[in-house]
Amino acid sequence: MLRIEGLVCGYGGSRVLRGFDLSVGEGESVALLGRNGMGKTTLLRAVMGLIKAKEGKIEFGDNRIDGAKPEVIAKAGLAYVPQGREIFPDLSVEENLLLGAMGKNGLGAAVPDQVFQRFPILKDRLNQKGGTLSGGQQQQLAIGRALAGQPTMLLLDEPSEGLQPSIVTEVGNAMRREVEERGLTLVTVEQNVELALTIAERCLFIENGVLVAEASSATLRADDSLLHKHLAI
Amino acid sequence: MDQALLLLLDATNYVLVIILVAMGLVIVFGLMRVINMAHGELFLLGAYTLVLLQQAGVPYWIGLIAATLLVGFIGLLMEELVIRHIYHRFLDTILATWGISIAIKQGVVLLFGPGAQSTTAPITAQLQIFGASYPAYRLFIMAVALLVVAGTFYLFFRTRFGLAARAVIANRAMAGCLGVPTRTFDRLTFAYGAALAGLAGAVMAPIMSVDPQMGLGFLIPAFLSILVGGAGHLAGPVLGAGLIGATDSVTAGLWSPVMAQVVVFAMAVVAIRLFPGGLMGRGGPR
Numbered sequence: 001m002l003r004i005e006g007l008v009c010g011y012g013g014s015r016v017l018r019g020f021d022l023s024v025g026e027g028e029s030v031a032l033l034g035r036n037g038m039g040k041t042t043l044l045r046a047v048m049g050l051i052k053a054k055e056g057k058i059e060f061g062d063n064r065i066d067g068a069k070p071e072v073i074a075k076a077g078l079a080y081v082p083q084g085r086e087i088f089p090d091l092s093v094e095e096n097l098l099l100g101a102m103g104k105n106g107l108g109a110a111v112p113d114q115v116f117q118r119f120p121i122l123k124d125r126l127n128q129k130g131g132t133l134s135g136g137q138q139q140q141l142a143i144g145r146a147l148a149g150q151p152t153m154l155l156l157d158e159p160s161e162g163l164q165p166s167i168v169t170e171v172g173n174a175m176r177r178e179v180e181e182r183g184l185t186l187v188t189v190e191q192n193v194e195l196a197l198t199i200a201e202r203c204l205f206i207e208n209g210v211l212v213a214e215a216s217s218a219t220l221r222a223d224d225s226l227l228h229k230h231l232a233i
Numbered sequence: 234m235d236q237a238l239l240l241l242l243d244a245t246n247y248v249l250v251i252i253l254v255a256m257g258l259v260i261v262f263g264l265m266r267v268i269n270m271a272h273g274e275l276f277l278l279g280a281y282t283l284v285l286l287q288q289a290g291v292p293y294w295i296g297l298i299a300a301t302l303l304v305g306f307i308g309l310l311m312e313e314l315v316i317r318h319i320y321h322r323f324l325d326t327i328l329a330t331w332g333i334s335i336a337i338k339q340g341v342v343l344l345f346g347p348g349a350q351s352t353t354a355p356i357t358a359q360l361q362i363f364g365a366s367y368p369a370y371r372l373f374i375m376a377v378a379l380l381v382v383a384g385t386f387y388l389f390f391r392t393r394f395g396l397a398a399r400a401v402i403a404n405r406a407m408a409g410c411l412g413v414p415t416r417t418f419d420r421l422t423f424a425y426g427a428a429l430a431g432l433a434g435a436v437m438a439p440i441m442s443v444d445p446q447m448g449l450g451f452l453i454p455a456f457l458s459i460l461v462g463g464a465g466h467l468a469g470p471v472l473g474a475g476l477i478g479a480t481d482s483v484t485a486g487l488w489s490p491v492m493a494q495v496v497v498f499a500m501a502v503v504a505i506r507l508f509p510g511g512l513m514g515r516g517g518p519r
Binding site for chain 2: 048049050069070071074075079080082086088090091095098099100102103104107108145146149
C-alpha cells in the first residue's frame with residue numbers, strides 16, 4: 001500500500017533521511033522506532049507532503065505522491081496525526097471532527113459514528129473548545145479527527161507523548177481495534193516501546209536516516225537485544 | 234430635538250459606512266495578515282464601475298451587483314498574481330499593495346481624468362423620522378452595511394465554508410493535511426474582501442464625489458477601527474468603527490470637523506496605548 005524507495009530529504013542543506021526504504025502492506029500495522037533526531041518525524045512529514053523529497057520516490061496505492069500537496073495526499077486516503085496533535089484549540093470538538101470529515105469528503109460530509117464508538121468521550125464534549133480538553137482527550141480528538149475522514153491509512157506521530165500511562169493503554173487499544181476491526185493500515189512513530197509493541201505487528205528501526213533493522217513484535221517481546229541495540233534502553 | 238436626532242442619524246450612518254468599508258479590509262488584514270493598501274482603490278473601482286455602467290444606461294441595481302462581482306474578480310487576480318507570492322512577508326505586502334494602489338489610481342486618472350464624476354441615487358425620497366427629514370438613500374446604505382456585517386458573520390461563523398476558511402487561517406499545514414484545499418480558500422477569502430470593497434464603493438458613489446482620491450478618506454478611519462478594535466476577531470473592528478465613527482461625527486457636529494480629527498486620533502492613541510492588541514484583544518500575530 002505504501003512504498004518508499006531511496007528517499008532523501010531534509011531541511012535546507014541538511015539530509016535527515018539518507019536513502020530510506022520502506023514497504024507497508026494493506027491492513028498492516030508497523031511501528032517506527034529510533035532515538036531522537038533519527039528522522040522518524042521527518043519521514044511522516046515527507047509522506048504527507050509537508051516537506052519535499054530531494055531524491056527517491058513515495059508510492060501510495062498505485063500513485064506516486066512525492067511532490068503532491070498535502071490536501072491531495074489526504075484526499076487519496078492518507079491521514080496524519082502530528083506530534084503535538086495540532087488540534088484547532090479555538091474550534092469546538094465537533095468543528096474539529098467536521099473538518100476531518102469535510103477535508104476528505106467535501107463540505108457536506110458528516111462525522112461518521114465510528115469515531116464516537118472508538119472515542120465515546122468526544123461525543124460528550126462536542127460543544128467544548130478543543131483547547132480546553134485534557135491532553136489525553138486532545139490526543140483522542142486528533143486521532144478522531146483523522147478517522148473522521150475514513151482514511152485507508154493513518155500516520156501517527158508519538159501518540160503517547162505527554163500522556164499518563166492509563167491513557168496510553170487506552171489509545172493503544174483503540175488503535176489496535178481500528179486495525180483489526182476496520183482494516184486500517186497504520187504507521188506509528190513511537191518512543192514508548194510497550195505501546196509500539198501493542199499497536200504494531202512489525203517494528204522498524206531507523207538510525208541516522210536509514211532503515212537499519214526490523215523484527216516482528218512477537219520476536220521483540222521474546223528477545224529484546226534489538227531494542228537495546230537501537231534504542232538507548 | 235430635531236438637531237439631536239439628525240446628529241444621531243448622521244453618526245449612525247457614518248459608523249455603518251466605516252464598518253462597510255472596514256469589513257473587507259478586516260477579512261484581508263485580520264484573517265490573512267495582509268495589509269492591503271489598495272483597499273481604498275478597490276473601493277474606487279467599485280464606484281467607477283457604477284459610473285461607467287450608469288453612463289451606458291444600465292440600471293443602478295445591476296450596476297451595484299456588477300461592481301461587487303467585478304471588484305471581487307479583480308481581487309482574485311491580485312491574489313493570484315501578486316499577493317500569494319508574498320504571504321508572511323509583512324513589509325513586502327505593504328509595498329506591493331501600495332504599488333497596486335498607485336497603478337489603479339493613475340489608471341483611473343488616465344481613463345476618466347482627475348475630475349469628479351457623478352452618479353445618481355436610485356432612491357431620492359426624503360423620509361420623515363420623528364419630524365426630521367432624512368434622505369431615504371442614506372437609510373438604504375445603513376441597511377446594506379448591517380446586511381454585510383450580518384452576512385459576513387454568518388458566512389464565517391455559521392457555515393461550513395467559513396469553518397474551513399477559519400481552519401486554513403488558524404493552521405494552514407494541518408488544514409491541508411486534512412484535505413482542505415488551502416489555496417482555494419486563500420483565493421476566495423481575498424476575493425470576498427475585495428468584493429466587499431467594490432460593493433461599498435458602488436453603494437457610496439451616489440452620495441459622494443467620485444474622484445481618484447475618494448478611497449483615502451475612508452481608508453484611514455477603517456484602519457484606525459481595526460487598530461482600536463483589534464483584528465483577532467471580526468467583532469473587533471465593528472466595535473472600533475463604532476467608537477471612531479461616533480466620536481468623529483458627534484464631535485464634528487457639536488464642535489468642528491477639525492477638532493473631530495484631533496479627538497479621534499487622540500482617542501485612538503490612548504486606546505492603542507491601553508490595549509495594544511485592540512479592545513477585543515489578540516490583535517498581534519499568534
